[in-house]
Amino acid sequence: MEALVPFTTSGQLLNCVDKKMLVALRDGRKIIGVLRSYDQFANLVLNDAVERIHAEDEYADIPRGLYLIRGENVVLMGEVDLDFEDVVPLKSAPIEDVLNKTAVLDENRAVADSVRDAVLRQRGFCTERVDGDVDVHNYGHEPSTSAFTRQQQVQHAEQLKRDAELEAEAEAALQMEQQRAYIMQQQQHQQQQQQQASELKAIEEQQMLMAQQQQMAFTQQQQHLAQQHAQQPQHAQSVQPVQSMQTPQTPILTPEQHQRFIHHQQQQFYQQQQQQHNQFRY
Structure with missing residues (x-):
């Protein structure tokens, strides 16, 4: 029941939230990460956590990601000074080298x-370890399990590295596919614009041809009317416009009307092009 007693000073961790912290655990591991949350039992949640391993003057970090630490396993916790984080008397090394060197040092x-414990027992002294404790070694002992644990850590670190590489490759492939699709869409849009521009040009040329024909017909009609007015008597000149209005003829556009018609067609085309562009964009 003692393990269920709340951590009475957990309120002091409020100032540590969203700060980079170093947490020392009971098993000797050191975890560095950003403290995101905690509870009354001092259970901690670290974001972007790494496990830092030291060996003599070298160190390596094993990425752990989002890391949950049970409060009873915390021995020490302190804030990392970001101004002096890089000013350390240690140099970064590959994780395989650091783990191998750590395994040798542990052995x-x-x-x-083991030698010290054997000498103390021969002289009647008790040792610091008893049967059942972790890392009980006798003289001439078998290799400890730490080397196997380090090997697992190396394999885990390599697996994390491979997963990160695969994720980066998948993301790059996705970006290339998106870029290729975007380029194809742009090409299709440009083709549509070119096709619409060619259609508009053809319409304008047809309209210009029609306008020229109408202008020529209008000029010929005016000349013909002028000749008729010159040949007929004066009393018949007032009747001739009425007869010409009653005869069914093809409507003729003046140059101003033709310009307004062309401007209206262009506005309709630009509005259709803007609507298609908005549909392609959204």
Whole structure:
């Protein structure tokens, strides 16, 4: 029941939210990440977390992503000073090298501890470890399981690296596909614009031809009327316009009417083109 007692000082973590923190765990691991949330039992949620491993003057980070830490496993926690984060007496190294060097150091430490414990027992002293504790080593011991654990960590780090590469390749392929689709859409849109422009040009040429024909017909009609007025007596000149109005003829556009007709056709074409552009855009 003692484990269920709330962490009474968890309210002090409020100032640490959204800050980069270093958390030391009971098993010796060091986790660095941005504190996003916590509860009354000091259970922590770290974002963009990495597990930092040290070996002599080298270090490596194993990405952990979103990381949940049980409050009872926290030994120490402190804020990382961003101004001095890069000013450390350690140099970054490949994770495989650091893990291999750490495994060697653990083995050497285990051998030294085993020799020390054997000497203490021979002289009647009790040792720091008892049967059942972690890393119990005797003189002439078998290799510890730490090397196997390090190998698993190396494999896990390699798997994370491969997953990140595959994700980057998939994202790049998706971007290329989207860019290719966008280019095809642009080409289709340009083709439609060129086709519409050619159709409009053909319409304008046809209209200009019709206007020229109408202008020629109008000029010929005016000349013909002028000749008739010159040949007929004066009393018949007032009747001739009425007869010409009653005869069915093809409507003739004046130059001003023709310009207004062309302007109206162009406005309709531009409105249709703008509507098609808006549909393609959205």
